[in-house]
Amino acid sequence: QKEVEQDPGPLSVPEGAIVSLNCTYSNSAFQYFMWYRQYSRKGPELLMYTYSSGNKEDGRFTAQVDKSSKYISLFIRDSQPSDSATYLCAMSERDTGFQKLVFGTGTRLLVSP
Amino acid sequence: DTEVTQTPKHLVMGMTNKKSLKCEQHMGHRAMYWYKQKAKKPPELMFVYSYEKLSINESVPSRFSPECPNSSLLNLHLHALQPEDSALYLCASSQEPGGGSRTQYFGPGTRLTVL
Numbered sequence: 001q002k003e004v005e006q007d008p009g010p011l012s013v014p015e016g017a018i019v020s021l022n023c024t025y026s027n028s029a030f031q032y033f034m035w036y037r038q039y040s041r042k043g044p045e046l047l048m049y050t051y052s053s054g055n056k057e058d059g060r061f062t063a064q065v066d067k068s069s070k071y072i073s074l075f076i077r078d079s080q081p082s083d084s085a086t087y088l089c090a091m092s093e094r095d096t097g098f099q100k101l102v103f104g105t106g107t108r109l110l111v112s113p
Numbered sequence: 114d115t116e117v118t119q120t121p122k123h124l125v126m127g128m129t130n131k132k133s134l135k136c137e138q139h140m141g142h143r144a145m146y147w148y149k150q151k152a153k154k155p156p157e158l159m160f161v162y163s164y165e166k167l168s169i170n171e172s173v174p175s176r177f178s179p180e181c182p183n184s185s186l187l188n189l190h191l192h193a194l195q196p197e198d199s200a201l202y203l204c205a206s207s208q209e210p211g212g213g214s215r216t217q218y219f220g221p222g223t224r225l226t227v228l
Contacts, residue, residue, distance in 0.1 A: 008153075034216050043119075043203050043219040044156065088155055098144035098163040099207050099217060103155035 003027055006089055006104025015113050019076040023089035023104045026070065030091040032099070033065050035074045038086045038106070047087075048074060079111045116140075117220035119204050125226045128194060134223045136187040136204030144168075145187040146217065147179060148203040156203055156219075162187060194227045201225075 006023045013019055021035075032051055036044035048063035050056050050072075056063045062075040072091070076083055089104040117138045126132050136145065144163045148156035161169035162181040170179075176198075178190040187204055201224050205217040 032216065036219070041201070041222075041224065043117075043201075043221040046216060046218060049216045098146075098161050098168055100158065100161070100169070101156075101217060106153075106155055 001026060002105075003102050004089065004091060004104045007107055008105050010108040010110050012110045012112065013079055015079060015081060015111055017079050017111070019079050019083070019109060019111075021074040021076075021087050021089075021107050021109070023072050023091075024070055025072075025091060025102075027091075027093070027102070028067075028070065029093045030102075031094055032092045033063070033072050034090040034101070035061075035063055036088040036090060037083075038088060040085075044088055076109075079109075081111050081113050084109055084111050117204055117206055117218055119202075119220035119223050121223060122221070123224050123226075125228065126191065126194065127228050128196075130194075131190070131192045133191065134189040134202055134204075134225075136189075136220055137185055138206040138218075138220075139185055140206060140208070140218070141184075142206035142208050142218075143184060144207045145181065146205040146207075147187065147189050148205065148219075150201045150203055150222070160189075191225075194225075196227050199225055199227045 004025045035048040038044045053067045060077045064073045086106040088106045090101045147159040150156045160179040165181045180188040201222045203222045204220040207217045
């Protein structure tokens, strides 16, 4: 079993749809949870960062962390064609001077006009 | 500004060449990372420098040699690479403990092709 599981997709939705992306994990020591967006042949871009459990909202994006279920989600409201990219979840244990990220495999999202 | 820069953007090299990848950040971050990413795969950690000291080497072959000349710069020296080393090489940096956000910011990557 992988430490972080993420559906690779592709996930195809029409413009304006609400998108739900998810990851599950097995390591209860994870405390920091990130979502990155990666366009083809570019570096990952940090979208959302959450420490421990709870929700965080930034514009059209909402990140949720449920540590009791070991489950994290990213919601995208009013999705746009420009949101078409691969979304990577990443998480890490307690920071000790540097951070060792464990990534999901990434979900490819396609938003059609 | 949360920018990590990498040069060159693209690199093509033969198996006998020696080349270097460069990474720079001016965010005052004290941890810097090298990752390798193959198509349709997540980034794979290669090296971590913390306070300019090598903290993690994920059993990377010796044909990859990292160097951290100062807190803002990170190099990856390449020698005698194999075609299977062709990939996107990503640099990242993160803030020191106690500084608030503990997450990594990535550069745009260097796309390396080994012939």
